[in-house]
Amino acid sequence: MSDTTKPRIGISACLLGAEVRFNGGHKESRLCTHALAEHFDFVPVCPEVAIGLGIPRQPIRLVGEPGRPLALGTVDASLDVTAPLAAYGQQMAGELDDLCGYIFMHKSPSCGLERVKVYRDNGAPQHDGGRGIYAEAFCAARPDLPVEEDGRLCDAVLRENFMVRVYAYADWQALLREGLSRGGLMRFHSRYKYQLMANNPLQYKVLGKLLGTMGRGDAAEIGPRYFSELMAALKRCATRGTHSNVLQHLSGYLKRSLDNADKQEVQHLIEQYRLGIVPLVVPLTLLKHHFRVHPDPYVSQQVYLQPHPENLSLRNAI
Numbered sequence: 001m002s003d004t005t006k007p008r009i010g011i012s013a014c015l016l017g018a019e020v021r022f023n024g025g026h027k028e029s030r031l032c033t034h035a036l037a038e039h040f041d042f043v044p045v046c047p048e049v050a051i052g053l054g055i056p057r058q059p060i061r062l063v064g065e066p067g068r069p070l071a072l073g074t075v076d077a078s079l080d081v082t083a084p085l086a087a088y089g090q091q092m093a094g095e096l097d098d099l100c101g102y103i104f105m106h107k108s109p110s111c112g113l114e115r116v117k118v119y120r121d122n123g124a125p126q127h128d129g130g131r132g133i134y135a136e137a138f139c140a141a142r143p144d145l146p147v148e149e150d151g152r153l154c155d156a157v158l159r160e161n162f163m164v165r166v167y168a169y170a171d172w173q174a175l176l177r178e179g180l181s182r183g184g185l186m187r188f189h190s191r192y193k194y195q196l197m198a199n200n201p202l203q204y205k206v207l208g209k210l211l212g213t214m215g216r217g218d219a220a221e222i223g224p225r226y227f228s229e230l231m232a233a234l235k236r237c238a239t240r241g242t243h244s245n246v247l248q249h250l251s252g253y254l255k256r257s258l259d260n261a262d263k264q265e266v267q268h269l270i271e272q273y274r275l276g277i278v279p280l281v282v283p284l285t286l287l288k289h290h291f292r293v294h295p296d297p298y299v300s301q302q303v304y305l306q307p308h309p310e311n312l313s314l315r316n317a318i
C-alpha cells in the first residue's frame, strides 16, 4: 500500500451518520466520522435497507437458538428476513473483496458481532447472546478479515489492536499483488517478528516453523495458511508485559552504541511503561530516536516500530 492509498473499511452505514435505522435515525460514531475518516476509505453498508426493508420500518430482533437465531419482525413475527440478510452478507463478502477491515454496529440483529440479544418464542430474552445475521454470514465468508464493533473501539487497547490487524491485512494484499514467493514470505514474517512477539510470542515461533517447512514452489499453498494463522495470532491483544519484553529486545540492538547514561534512561522508561506510569509511545519514541542516530537494518524494517500511521496517536493511549 502506498502512503497515499487509504485502506478500505466496510462499516455499518448508520455509524457514519446515515439515517437508515428502523426509526429513521442514525448512530453516528464520532470516532469513525472524525478521527478515523481521514485514514480510511469507508464503504457504508446498511443490510436492512439493502434487502428492501424501508425507512422507517418495524424493528427486527433475533429469536430462537443463540447459535442459529432467526431475524423476525417485532410487530409482525411472520416477517422473517433471516435468509435475505444471510444471502446479502455472503454477497457483500464476495463483492467487497478489497476491504481491509469492517466496523459493525453493536447490538444490531443484523450487524452486531457479539452478545446481540436473542429472544425465546415467548418473548423472554435468552441468557446467551448471538451474532447479527448479516455479520455472521459476512464473517463466515471472510474469516481472516479484521472486524470490530464500534463500541469496543472506544477501548484504547482494542482500538490499537484492530488497527494493527487492518494495516497487516493491507500489507498482505500488497504482497499478494507482487506475487507470493518463498523469499517474499520469509521477508514478510521477518518484518512482523516483534509485532508478533508483542501480540502472541508463541505463534511467532509456530509460524516460523510453518515457513521453515516450505520448499521451492510451496509459497502459493503455504502462504494463505500462514496468513490465516498470522491474523488469528494478531487478534490477541498485546499487554504491558509483552510490549515491555519487545522493548527490551529492541534496546539490546543498541547496547554497543549507547553510553551508560543513555542505557539507563531507556531502561527507566521501559520500566515506567511496564508499571503503567507512562504510555507506550514514551519509551518507543526514545528508542526510535536512538535508532535514527544508530540505525540497524534489521530493526528499521520492523512493523512494530510503526504498525499504523503515527498521527492516529494510538500508542499515546496504551
Ligand code: SF4
Binding pocket: 012, 013, 014, 015, 020, 021, 022, 045, 046, 047, 048, 049, 105, 108, 110, 111
Ligand atoms: S445497524 Fe446495520 S442494519 Fe441497522 S441501521 Fe445500522 S447499518 Fe442498517
